[in-house]
Amino acid sequence: MEEFFNALCRFFLNSDSLFDMVLSALYIAGLWGLFRKSGVKSWWALIPGARDYQLARCAGREPEGRIFSLTGAASAIANLVLGLLSADVLTNEYVDESEIIMLLVILVLSFVRFIYNIRVWNGMCEVYGRRKRWLFLVALPETQWIPALLWGYSPKYQPQWQVEDIRAEMARLATSGSAEVMDEGLTVNLKERTVTDFFQKKTLLRDIHMSIPQGHMVLLLGGSGAGKTTYLNAINGYEKADAEVILNGANVYTQYKKMQYEVGFVPQTEMMRGKDTVLNTLLDAARLRLPKDVSAKQRRERVDEVMDIFGLKPAKNTLVEKLSGGQKKRLSISIEFISNPSLFILDEPDSGLDGVMARELFVQLRKIADTGKIVIVITHTPDRVIDLFDDVIVLAKDSARTGRLAWYGSVEDARRFFGREKMEEIVKCVNSKGEGGDGLADEFVMKYAEVQHG
């Protein structure tokens, strides 16, 4: 019974000696106050592992908090196991192998926790505007209760910001509505796209509804982290969202396998084998993407046709790694274009290209759109090619850190809606102030929701 009690003490307070238990209790009491000040529920301080993550949240160090809390939980479990194995392993004359292993595990975990503890408290120093010399106190378990208690309860120490209440913000900025499904073209009705990150549900995108007619070339705008690539992945069915995506009358999600080749997605980076030739790369792409009953002669003709369109014929026997930046981009696009997709999505196809080459590339994309296909493009230098686009989509990160639709419509209407002439100015106005923008995302999201759904 006594051993079990000691094991529990090790689990909750990391120790079974009275002195250490008192110090741990003081530290936990300090965390209770710190959490309250930062807008986090105070009772998290009682739960081993979880309290480390909440502390990291208060410090604005969530990524570090994951490892800090996992090692905290593992350390608590290892202490519990060690406590059950032996009441006081260090004073025993005979220590068996399992106890040695547990001690080694605890030692390694303690070292990792030591490093992450400093990283997290470094963040706390920034949040409370205190000097880094406090880290000397925090580094040792015997003294870390001092800053915890002092900062947690003294009115002199106040955090510069609190942990955001994302749920309340999401409720405040909720919108509704849907887009009418078109027989020809692309209809997107996206309710939300979420991910679970370290037991937390995060909403990346929400309430995006639009219908894009065939033959339109669409510019996708948004600041960094607004969810542009996430949105494109949701459209092409690669990363499924809580959404309905209808392309020319067929549901992309439910018929994904069949429609895989109807959607061409050109990634931001050139993901191709550098040691293969242009011709072989395209021939393999054709064998993979074209239907089974297409003959070798037809495949070769299609490859020749695509090489002609994108000006790759002179380099057909060149290794991919030897191509220029522009040629690599065109080859990357050609790979997807081989299957003649109805929806063509390109993630920053002009990155690394000079103005003239980028313009040439967009002119080619315009020609593709003119054949009745939908072309959606992300670019960070939209103004030099804006005359080639029919529509513009503007995604913005709202105050709940969720990607939202701030505009979908013609380029001219977008200029009027935002009251700005240049596309880069539109991006700037919806970007947050922390990113050098005007911080008007919430305002335009709500305004567009009113325009769209009334």
Added chain:
Amino acid sequence: MAEVTTKQAARGKFRIRHRGRGAQVGIYLGKLLRMFIYQNDWKVLPMAALIAALVGMVVHRRFFINMEGTLMGSFAIVCVCIWNGCFNSIQVICRERDVIKREHRSGMHISSYICAHMIYQALLCLGQTLVTLYVTSIVGVQYPKEGIVFSTFSLDFAISLFLITYASDMLSLWISALAHSTTAAMTIMPFVLIFQLVFSGGMLTLPDWTKPLTQFTVSNPGLKVIAAQADTNHRPYATIASMVNRMRDNEIGGTVTVGQVIDLLEDTSNPTVSELRETEVTEGMKLGELIDAAAVSPAVLEERDHEITVKATVGQVLDLLGEDRVKAFLEEKAALANYNADYARTAPHVVGYWAHLITFVFLFALLAMITLEFIDKDKR
């Protein structure tokens, strides 16, 4: 392309069949064979020759000659195979992870991709096996002639080398599928190699609780199969003979009675004593007759319990008892004491180890396949 579109239309817009798994294996195998030329994968063959030459030169004097040399040589050959196999494929998947992601998105079957790698890596391993066998025989390793499972030893041995190399190759392929970058893969690699060497179960004495771990290493069945094929158990234990040689000048001594000396000299079952007894002392009289006469003389009988102190070197005793006979006796006893049932030179043993290695090949390939199926979950 107009014809293609017409066919698509005729079949109904989205009812188009694309290439299945089998056809995709062909696409990727072709790609990998091109890479053999362009990506310098061919370099693994001269590298294998170089490693085999280095190891062969070191082990050839005692490999297949005595027990320790054979065991050491077997371990060295297993290390060569594991090294070759591991470095064939440790980077092949992780270096093109982005490309795989893109192609998987475009309809590539992971199973086809891994199967293509399995075929390609099998060809590489086969090449390395043949190179290793050829180079080691050139540098002086004397391979036996008769095989256990097949009629020739070379074929048996080549199968073992191939399976060890291939199983290690597939293990690395799995690690390459697990690692997200070449740096990560190369960081994991040394731990895998050390694990293989430490837990081979043949060279180091392991604590009992770690012994089950040897079942998870390629080196364990690898070492066993090579040692069995090399007939390690029936090779002489040479350390004893060299120890005896080194002790020749060591002095030994003790007190014996006259009776014990007489009894020893009368022991005709001892061939050395018999030979000694045949020595002529004078014309017509042999030493044996003189000893027999002395043994029954009253003076000697009276002195039988008299103690005399003998002082001699090990060499003198060996000369007296017959050095070759003593060494042969000691080697036989030592070999018997070191007999390892796992190294028994029988066909069922060898085939069993081959089966163990083949299981590893398919297990690791399957794990690589399962691991890579989750490639879409990679964080951007």
